[in-house]
Amino acid sequence: MNKAYDTICKRVSIRGYDGRPVEPATLDKISLTLRILNTGPFGNAVRLAIIDTTGEDPKMASKLGTYGSIKGTRMFIAGVVKKGPGANEDFGYCLEKAVLEATELGLATVWLGASLNRGNFEHRLNASSDEMAPAVTPIGYARSSLVLNDRIIRTVIGSRKRKPHHELFFYESFSKPLDMGTAGPYAQVLEAVRLAPSAGNKQPWRIIRDNKNGAWHLYLNESKLYNSLYGEIKMQDLDMGIAICHFEVVARELSLNGSWKIALPEIEAKKLRYVISWVE
Numbered sequence: 001m002n003k004a005y006d007t008i009c010k011r012v013s014i015r016g017y018d019g020r021p022v023e024p025a026t027l028d029k030i031s032l033t034l035r036i037l038n039t040g041p042f043g044n045a046v047r048l049a050i051i052d053t054t055g056e057d058p059k060m061a062s063k064l065g066t067y068g069s070i071k072g073t074r075m076f077i078a079g080v081v082k083k084g085p086g087a088n089e090d091f092g093y094c095l096e097k098a099v100l101e102a103t104e105l106g107l108a109t110v111w112l113g114a115s116l117n118r119g120n121f122e123h124r125l126n127a128s129s130d131e132m133a134p135a136v137t138p139i140g141y142a143r144s145s146l147v148l149n150d151r152i153i154r155t156v157i158g159s160r161k162r163k164p165h166h167e168l169f170f171y172e173s174f175s176k177p178l179d180m181g182t183a184g185p186y187a188q189v190l191e192a193v194r195l196a197p198s199a200g201n202k203q204p205w206r207i208i209r210d211n212k213n214g215a216w217h218l219y220l221n222e223s224k225l226y227n228s229l230y231g232e233i234k235m236q237d238l239d240m241g242i243a244i245c246h247f248e249v250v251a252r253e254l255s256l257n258g259s260w261k262i263a264l265p266e267i268e269a270k271k272l273r274y275v276i277s278w279v280e
Helices: 002-011 022-038 058-064 088-102 118-124 147-156 186-194 234-253
Strands: 046-052 075-082 135-136 168-171 173-177 206-209 213-222 259-261 273-280
Touching: 002 088, 002 186, 002 234, 022 046, 022 075, 022 088, 046 088, 075 088, 075 118, 088 135, 088 234, 168 273, 173 206, 186 234, 206 234, 213 234, 234 273
Parallel strands: 168 206
Antiparallel strands: 046 075, 075 135, 168 173, 206 213, 213 273, 259 273
C-alpha cells in the first residue's frame, strides 16, 4: 500500500453513492488484495470477497440487509472469520486494509456492523457453522452531496470528531499522558490510530509507551454493555483491529521495524483490557 497515512487522512464514511459502476480493472485490483488478506495478527482465518448484486432482482438483492442505510450502490466487500479468541480483531484488521486499498483506488466506503443482516451475507459467502460475518462495507463512488443518512449520523455521533491525544496515548503509566513531541516518527503512527473509524465513534483504543521494553501496548477501554449487543461479534474488538491496522501500515510506511506480540505488560491498567503489543 502506498501513501498509507495520506489515505487514512482522506477517508470518510459514505452512505450515499452516485450509481456509477466500478471499473473491472479496479475490481481486479481489489480482488487481488482480498486474496492475500487472509489472516490477522492473532492468526485467525479470514475470508473476504466482493459481493455484487448489480444484475440481480432489486427485491432479492435488498434482502442482503443493510436496512436502507446505503443508497446508490449494490456492491460490497464482505467476509467471514472463524470464531475464536482474537477473531474480531483479525477481521477488523483485514477488512480495514481492504477499505484503505479501496480508498486509495478512489472508492468510497463505510463500515456497517449494526445495520446488517449477517445471515444473508454469511449465506452468500457459504459460511460454515464456525464462521461469522462481523461487518461489511459497500464500495462505489460517492455522491457529490451528502445524503440525509450521512448528515444525520455525522451530527448525532460526531463522526468527524476525535478525542485529544492526551486521552488516548500514555507514557509508562496511564496517569501520565504521552508528550507527542517526544514520540518521534511514532507521532504520525499514533495520529493514524487517532483518525481510525470506530463503532459509535467511541474511539476505545488506548496506547501506552513502554520505553524499557521498546514496546507500544494497545488496550481496549471497553464499554461492556455496548460490546455485548451482538453476541460473539464484538464491535469494539473490531475497532481494535482497525487501530492495529492503522498502526502497522503507517509504521511500515515509515520503516519502523517491529512486530505484534502478546507481551502481558506489568502496567496498572485498571478497567482497561490489554489486547496486543508492537515490539520494536
